[in-house]
Amino acid sequence: MNILQISFHTSPFGSIGKFDSGGLNVYVQQISKQLSNDNNVTVVTAERAENFKADNLDFHSLNLFEPGLSVDDKEIYLQEFKIKLEENFELQNFDVIHAHYWLSGLVAKQISEEKNIPYVFTSHSLGVFLDGYNKERVDCEKIVMTSSNFVTVSSQYEHVMISENYKINENKIKKITPGLDRKIFKPDINLPRENIFLSIGRIQEQKRQLETIQFLNSFKKVDSNFLCYFIGGPSGKSGDDYLVELKDSVKELDLESHVEFLGNLSQMEIKDLMNKSKLLIHTSQYETFGLVAIEANSMGVPILSINTGSLIEIIENNKNGYFAEGFADSNANNFVKNLINDDDYLNMVMINCIQKSKKYNWELTADSLFKTYQDVKLS
Helix, strand or coil: CEEEHHHHHHHHCCCCCCCCCCHHHHHHHHHHCCCCCCCCEEEEEEEEEHHHHHHHEEEEEEEECCCCCCCHHHHHHHHHHHHHHHHHCCCHHHCEEEEEEEHHHHHHHHHHHHHHCCCEECCCCCCHHHCCCCCCHHHHHHHHHHHHHEEECCCCHHHHHHHHHCCCCCHEEEECCCCCCCCCCCCCCCCCCCEEEEEECCHHHHCCCCHHHHHHHHHHHCCCCEEEEEEEEECCCHHHHHHHHHHHHHHCCCCCCCCCEEEEECHHHHHHHCCCCCEEEEECCCCCCCHHHHHHCCCCEEEECCCCCCCHCCCCCCCEEECCCCCCCHHHHHHHHHHHCCCHHHHHHHHHHHHCCCCCHHHHHHHHHHHHHHHHHHC
């Protein structure tokens, strides 16, 4: 099968955790590698990046804008992107298009209508998540989902959000769970764990790192023997300002000996830190899934989260993490205190984390997607 993956606004093979690069990039990168074992896969982006070809996988950047450009400013390149797609590829030779994020979906919709090529859509994030409710984006997302052959979702939470907010036909929605790169996220159980906490994600208000800092300030009254690393670079138009706000808060709360901002790190560097850590603090306001949570679990790192969406489907309290309605929850404090002071308890939780992560596999994700592509051809 000839498969076109469109990731208009961000290069899937770029560094993770900087600018607009996050879970979407990991997802597209991994499924493309897996699908290319038995299919011809072409991945195209508008973001400037280095082209490459590896066996059946062809990655191509149309070099329309730099990675640091905001998503809002990237929209103006949509039509030029479509024109260059038509100039560079024989689009009619593709059996199916898989569009990632709503901007890619708009391009896929046009191509599908003009070339009669079916397309699958994966949102990775939704306009209804945004403060102030971006109606223009939500309207576009609804148009893209309605005209697509199938919409894939990563969690039951995302399924409900799309079904209720976008009124998409239930038969069109397919739940396909993301996976893990076990070549990278493989724990070294012989390494001693330190009292290290991690906060991993792009620096932006939606990720709510400020709430992590507030938790740390509260928790240091319970136990002050910890160090928290913030991993990720500023993202979006206000990312730099938010990073300044975070650093100012650390200084004001006298947390400078407990907090370090490491910026953008590679997945291998993150894996090495996870091998030393005892906790991942997850505060993102909305997630369609939460890849970093299962990556942490696979490394034996439990999750403390106040996410009210998809993370509930991953975390089982006092097993592989703790879900709290807010960080003022004394049970959350007790959970973390036990992790850093009771080695037997930590070992039990680490084993639970690793066991619970075993069901996540990119091969299974790719197999499910391929079956969806086959269904598309038959529909």
